Structures are given as structure tokens and as C-alpha cells.
Amino acid sequence: MGIKKTLLLALMTALLACPTGPIWAGEPAVKIVVKTILASQDAASVDPRISDLTRKLQSVFRYSSYRFISEDSLQLRINETGTVSLPGDRTLKITPLRVTESRAELQLLIFKKESQIIKTRIQVLNHGSITVGGPEHQGGFLLFDIFNSF
Amino acid sequence: MKKAYGECDEELIGRYLDGEISQEEYDRIGRHLKDCPSCQKILRDNQGISTVFREVLGREVSQADFADLETRALGQIRQKENPWWERISKPAFSAKLLLPASAIAALILFFAIARGPATISGPSAVIEAFSGEVSSVMIIETPESRQTILWYKESS
Numbered sequence: 001m002g003i004k005k006t007l008l009l010a011l012m013t014a015l016l017a018c019p020t021g022p023i024w025a026g027e028p029a030v031k032i033v034v035k036t037i038l039a040s041q042d043a044a045s046v047d048p049r050i051s052d053l054t055r056k057l058q059s060v061f062r063y064s065s066y067r068f069i070s071e072d073s074l075q076l077r078i079n080e081t082g083t084v085s086l087p088g089d090r091t092l093k094i095t096p097l098r099v100t101e102s103r104a105e106l107q108l109l110i111f112k113k114e115s116q117i118i119k120t121r122i123q124v125l126n127h128g129s130i131t132v133g134g135p136e137h138q139g140g141f142l143l144f145d146i147f148n149s150f
Numbered sequence: 151m152k153k154a155y156g157e158c159d160e161e162l163i164g165r166y167l168d169g170e171i172s173q174e175e176y177d178r179i180g181r182h183l184k185d186c187p188s189c190q191k192i193l194r195d196n197q198g199i200s201t202v203f204r205e206v207l208g209r210e211v212s213q214a215d216f217a218d219l220e221t222r223a224l225g226q227i228r229q230k231e232n233p234w235w236e237r238i239s240k241p242a243f244s245a246k247l248l249l250p251a252s253a254i255a256a257l258i259l260f261f262a263i264a265r266g267p268a269t270i271s272g273p274s275a276v277i278e279a280f281s282g283e284v285s286s287v288m289i290i291e292t293p294e295s296r297q298t299i300l301w302y303k304e305s306s
Contacts, residue, residue, distance in 0.1 A: 056297040060290055105278070117304055118282030122275045130275035134284075134302040 030096040030104050032074040033147040034084045039063040039133070040140030053145050057131070065140070088137050089113045092144060102126055104148045124148050158189050167196050273298045 037050055040063060046054045047068035054066045074082035074094065081095040093109040103123040110117045110132070117135075124130055126149055133143035165171050166179045183189050273291050275298035280287065283305050290299040
């Protein structure tokens with residue numbers, strides 16, 4: 001196939017993709033990644049897997065140790081709920097409610113055993129995250145970094 | 151009858167029959183034919199062949215569908231002369247348009263396929279609603295990275 005034909009096909013593909021955003025666009029799916037971290041005053045240590053997040057947290061918190069506990073990934077469509085198990089019989093339920101140009105609106109529910117502890121609705125930047133923290137666990141405090149992209 | 155109009159010339163008689171000679175030659179051959187039985191025979195033979203040929207040709211022509219033939223022939227000619235990509239690309243790929251069109255196509259593809267991280271400034275997250283069985287709650291934003299932190303203390 002000659003260069004002209006290749007460029008022509010690229011142009012036609014681009015024009016077809018243009019009105020709908022991504023070529024594969026349909027109902028948007030939101031990718032969620034939840035990292036669970038335990039912050040404490042134990043011996044200073046920072047896990048390289050969470051070094052970026054730790055740097056941000058250290059600007060407001062004075063914990064000496066940030067221990068990476070787990071990571072969970074979800075691929076959720078609008079109004080689809082995903083569940084992540086958290087330490088201490090806790091559960092996080094995430095539901096993308098809608099997607100705007102730059103942010104995803106998410107509903108977060110955190111349960112401890114059967115009891116709902118918090119319910120919140122947030123708008124998170126695309127390729128951004130919110131950090132939810134505070135529950136005490138094993139002498140430290142749990143932090144859940146909830147990242148999204150769409 | 152370049153030889154001489156008194157001699158026989160089969161080729162010239164053929165042209166006489168087809169009307170491909172001047173009026174002067176026509177008259178001369180006509181005069182020669184009156185006195186020449188062999189040329190008369192040649193003329194009759196040629197006329198016979200011509201008649202048969204016209205009849206056969208006329209019959210074949212009357213049965214032919216020229217409109218359909220013309221359409222198909224023209225279609226094949228156009229297809230060979232001008233394939234679809236050339237018909238589209240000729241105006242699109244003139245020297246002046248080729249580079250800008252390629253650049254625009256590349257940009258459109260880039261933004262359509264690779265939607266990178268948002269560059270919009272603002273906090274990483276905005277909390278629109280909150281409720282819960284908690285004893286305290288704080289919303290914190292880190293100074294430079296503007297990371298939003300929701301910090302709560304569970305009720306004991």
C-alpha cells in the first residue's frame with residue numbers, strides 16, 4: 001500500500017473517530033485502582049510502589065512509615081458497583097455515576113462488617129485520585145488511595 | 151485504372167462501388183464497364199459480397215444492445231483510468247494539501263486515541279456529599295500536588 005493510500009486511510013479513520021471521541025467509544029468504562037496503605041510511627045520506611053503518593057502525604061502528615069498493603073483494580077461501567085475488600089472486615093463499594101470531560105463522579109461506600117460507615121459522592125480528575133483515610137488498624141491508620149481513569 | 155481506363159483494374163472497380171473516387175473517374179469507369187464484361191462480372195461479384203455483408207451486419211446490429219454495451223465499456227474504462235482511491239486522493243493529495251492534511255490527521259488520531267492525563271488545574275477530587283457514622287471528618291488538600299484527602303475517625 002502506497003504512502004498516499006496509507007495517509008488517506010489514516011485521515012478517514014481520524015474523521016470517523018472524531019465525533020465520538022475514542023475509536024472504541026461506547027458507554028464509557030472507568031478504570032479504578034485502589035491502593036491500601038498503613039501509615040504509622042514504626043521504623044521509617046517507604047514502599048517504592050507508593051513513593052509518589054507518600055511524597056504527597058508527607059507534606060501534610062507526620063507518619064514515619066507508609067506500608068503498602070494491597071492493590072485492587074476494577075473496570076466499571078456507569079452505575080456498575082465494584083467491591084474491594086479492605087483490612088479489618090471493611091469493604092469499599094465504588095460506583096461510577098457519570099463521566100464529564102475531565103472528571104468522573106464516583107459514589108464511595110465504606111462498610112465495617114455489616115455497618116455502613118461513610119457514604120460520599122466525589123468528582124475525581126481523570127488520571128487523578130482521592131485518598132480516604134483514618135480507620136485505625138494494627139497500631140496505625142489505614143489510607144485508601146482511589147485512582148480513576150477513563 | 152491508373153493503368154489506363156481501357157484496361158481492367160479490380161481495385162479501382164471496388165473503389166467505384168464504394169464511391170471513393172472522383173466524379174471524373176466515376177464517369178470514365180462507367181464508360182469502361184459498358185464495354186468490358188470481365189469488369190462487369192467483378193462489379194457484380196463485389197456488389198453481391200457487399201449486399202450479403204450489409205444484410206448480415208444489419209441483422210447483428212439490430213440485435214445488439216448498444217446502450218448496455220456503452221455503459222459497461224465506459225464503466226470499465228473509467229475504473230481502469232481512475233481507481234476509487236485516486237478519485238478521492240487526487241484533490242486531497244495535491245502538493246499543497248498533503249502535509250497539512252497528514253498533520254491534522256495525526257493530531258486528530260492522537261487526541262482521539264491517546265487521551266492522556268488531564269491537565270486541568272484544581273484539586274484532585276471534589277467532595278460533593280458526605281454522610282456517615284463518624285466522630286469527625288476532615289477534608290485536606292496537599293499544598294503543591296493538590297491531592298484531596300478525606301480523613302475520618304470511626305465512631306467507637
